[in-house]
Structure formats: structure tokens, C-alpha cells
Amino acid sequence: MVRQERIILALPELNIPTNKLVAIIGHNGSGKSTLMNVLARQSLLDSGDILLDGVSLSQLSNKALARRISFLPQGIPSAAGLTVSELVALGRYPWRGAFGRLDETDHQIIARAIEQVDLQGYEHKITDDLSGGERQRAWIAMLLAQQSPILLLDEPTSALDIAHQYELMNLLHSLNRQHEQGVIVILHDINLAARYADHIIALQQGRCFYQGAPEELMNKEKLVDLYGIPMTVTPHPNHESKVALVC
Structure with a gap:
């Protein structure tokens, strides 16, 4: 039997906008799905609390929670x-x-x-x-x-080819912009996150490495610290976002 290591989250001051398109990124094992499951109340906290509009998630009934948050787990x-x-x-x-x-x-x-x-x-x-x-x-x-005003999606692009990845992200972006739908999505691709997200949360070993606008994260030094490999950043030729490349 393979023993699965438990991911310990330490996120004392994490603030997630609920009216924007938010991308959660980081290495495998950094705690992304653990955080998503906690936000969806699929997993319980050992300590601390999560507040939604000032109300603890633990105080909401299952039906009340489903009226506030909808969740699509990893894999269809x-x-x-x-x-x-x-x-x-x-x-x-x-x-x-x-x-x-x-x-x-x-x-x-x-x-x-x-x-x-x-x-x-x-x-x-x-x-x-x-x-x-x-x-x-x-x-x-x-x-x-x-x-529900907030959509939670755990790696919805992971099983899609590149064309359908961009199609899906265009859809999520449109839902947020045109229908004011809050979207929180786990992504593996930093360039997808930089192009579509208003706010990025980068996790590293269960801790928040970065939270804020994509523009501030997309620089060489931060990305090297986050991923631990040589990287560089270049302007996108046809889009205002920047593109990260592995050197």
C-alpha cells in the first residue's frame, strides 16, 4: 500500500475575492486541492475558520451552503x-x-x-x-x-487538450465578466492563470507564497522562487499578459 502524505495548510491571512476570477496555482502537493476541498467543505479544518460574507462555513446547513457555493471536483x-x-x-x-x-x-x-x-x-x-x-x-x-454566486473548480482543464483548455477559460472569463459569476479555479498552467485570472493565489508547501494581481507574480525572480527551476518572462505577442518560459 502506498502511503499518502497529508498536506498541512498554514494560511492564517488568506483573502479570496468572491466576485472575480481567481486562480490557485503551485506545485503538485502544494495544497491546492486540499484548500479547494476545505473551501467546498468537503474537508474539515483542524483549527481556524473560513468566513464567507462574515459567516462561518461551519454554521451553514448543506442546503444553505449549496445556495452559496457550487463545486466541481477534479475529474469529470x-x-x-x-x-x-x-x-x-x-x-x-x-x-x-x-x-x-x-x-x-x-x-x-x-x-x-x-x-x-x-x-x-x-x-x-x-x-x-x-x-x-x-x-x-x-x-x-x-x-x-x-x-450559487461562487463556482469552485478543481483542475477543470487537466483532461482537456490545449484548444479546449482555452475554450473553457474563455467561458469562465465570460461568465465572470458578463454574468458577474465568481470563479475560483485550480490551474497547473501559470500562463493560463496569468492570462485569465484577476487574482492569483500561489501555494508552496501548504503556505501562501503569493496572493494578488497576476502582473506582480509574473517576473523571473518570483517564478524561480515559486517553482525552483530557471525561468524567464516575456511579453505575449498578441495579448497584454506576460508569458513564463522554462529556460
Whole structure:
């Protein structure tokens, strides 16, 4: 049996904007997924507390939490034969319960969520038969139907090719800008984070190495300290963000 080392987080003064697109980055094992699971209340704190709008997450019921935060864990789960519409309808659970009937308002919210992720025409397709990028969008539509102001996504680009990675990040950026959807996303690619995020949290061995604007993190010295390898930074030829390169 392989023993998995427990990640210990020490983040006494971490402040996460809930109305921006926030990227969490860092080495494997730096605590990114541990932090995400704590934010989603999938894992409990040994000490300390997490406040959302001044209220402790521990004081919220499961239904109340689901109305504030929606969470997509690492790896796309199977949709068990559900169509896109049926999957997205699951997002109404916090408002209707397991056996509540959907009314016209619910159906409008479901249709709008599908439209927001550009899956019109896919409503009756089996979710598991879609491409990786389409499945990812279907699950995000389910989160949008939940109508939580904050989306938490753990490495949503990890199983996607580069074209679908940028497609997904464009979608998340659009949701934040056009629909004021708060997004907190774990990313492995520093350049994706620098291009799309308003705020970056960089973890290193369970501690906060950096939190703030991407522009301040994207310099050679900080990136070398963060990743421990020779790196350089150059302006993007067609975008205002900078690009990090391994030397």
C-alpha cells in the first residue's frame, strides 16, 4: 500500500475575492486541492475558520451552503446515462430538494444555464457521449443552474487538450465578466492563470507564497522562487499578459 502524505495548510491571512476570477496555482502537493476541498467543505479544518460574507462555513446547513457555493471536483464524474438537460436539472436540488417538482421558473433557469455554456441543441444528448470539452461545459451548466454566486473548480482543464483548455477559460472569463459569476479555479498552467485570472493565489508547501494581481507574480525572480527551476518572462505577442518560459 502506498502511503499518502497529508498536506498541512498554514494560511492564517488568506483573502479570496468572491466576485472575480481567481486562480490557485503551485506545485503538485502544494495544497491546492486540499484548500479547494476545505473551501467546498468537503474537508474539515483542524483549527481556524473560513468566513464567507462574515459567516462561518461551519454554521451553514448543506442546503444553505449549496445556495452559496457550487463545486466541481477534479475529474469529470460519470453522468450515469443522463441527458444534458437531466444533468443540468440536478443543479436545482438545493432549491427544490430531491423529490421537488420543477416548475416553469426552474426550466427557464436550466435553459439559460445551457445557453450560457453554448450547448443549445445538446439538451437531449447523453452527457457521457459528448466530447471532453462538451462534458465539461455540461457540468458547468449544472453548477450555473444551482445559482450559487461562487463556482469552485478543481483542475477543470487537466483532461482537456490545449484548444479546449482555452475554450473553457474563455467561458469562465465570460461568465465572470458578463454574468458577474465568481470563479475560483485550480490551474497547473501559470500562463493560463496569468492570462485569465484577476487574482492569483500561489501555494508552496501548504503556505501562501503569493496572493494578488497576476502582473506582480509574473517576473523571473518570483517564478524561480515559486517553482525552483530557471525561468524567464516575456511579453505575449498578441495579448497584454506576460508569458513564463522554462529556460
